[in-house]
Amino acid sequence: MNCRFFSGFCLEKEQELFEEYIKDSEFTVCGFSYGAIKAFEYALNSEKRVDTLQLFSPAFFQTQDKKFKRMQLMFFKKDSKAYCDNFLKNVSFPSNISMDNYFTQGSIEQLEELLNFEWDKEKLQTILDKNINIEVYIGEMDKIVDSKSASDFFKNFSTIYYIKNKGHIL
Numbered sequence: 001m002n003c004r005f006f007s008g009f010c011l012e013k014e015q016e017l018f019e020e021y022i023k024d025s026e027f028t029v030c031g032f033s034y035g036a037i038k039a040f041e042y043a044l045n046s047e048k049r050v051d052t053l054q055l056f057s058p059a060f061f062q063t064q065d066k067k068f069k070r071m072q073l074m075f076f077k078k079d080s081k082a083y084c085d086n087f088l089k090n091v092s093f094p095s096n097i098s099m100d101n102y103f104t105q106g107s108i109e110q111l112e113e114l115l116n117f118e119w120d121k122e123k124l125q126t127i128l129d130k131n132i133n134i135e136v137y138i139g140e141m142d143k144i145v146d147s148k149s150a151s152d153f154f155k156n157f158s159t160i161y162y163i164k165n166k167g168h169i170l
Helices: 014-018 034-045 066-078 080-092 108-116 121-129 147-154
Strands: 004-006 028-032 052-056 133-139 159-163
Touching: 004 034, 014 028, 028 034, 034 052, 034 108, 034 121, 066 080, 066 108, 121 133, 133 147, 147 159
Parallel strands: 004 028, 028 052, 052 133, 133 159
Antiparallel strands: none
């Protein structure tokens, strides 16, 4: 692939799961879940040419309360293996795709960053002002993020692909 891809939390090299959606160009930047945050930051701060920013199931937790975020971090700290096993099961829902081949242990710092990341409307507008096309892909049956809230938030800044009967990995 020619595009620049950023992986999700606890994952690596999973871009093949999105091949049917990725615009394979050296001017495309894309990321999945936690990687969507990294792709966004790259496009925002890069001096290199970016034509398209593709965000696949972006980590969107700004509608969750502090208790939810504390509980996620507490469960991860208590038993990161059990947390990751459950997380990967929810990532792949409703498909039967095994995420084992893509798993890499994430850190508490990464989890904290993705849970507390705030998508900023002014920064999204800055991306648009740089003439970067933003595409957001969201699965209707996502068990990781609130797909409706994410769709509502991003609709003023991007083309939304709200995919029925699909989950986090679309």
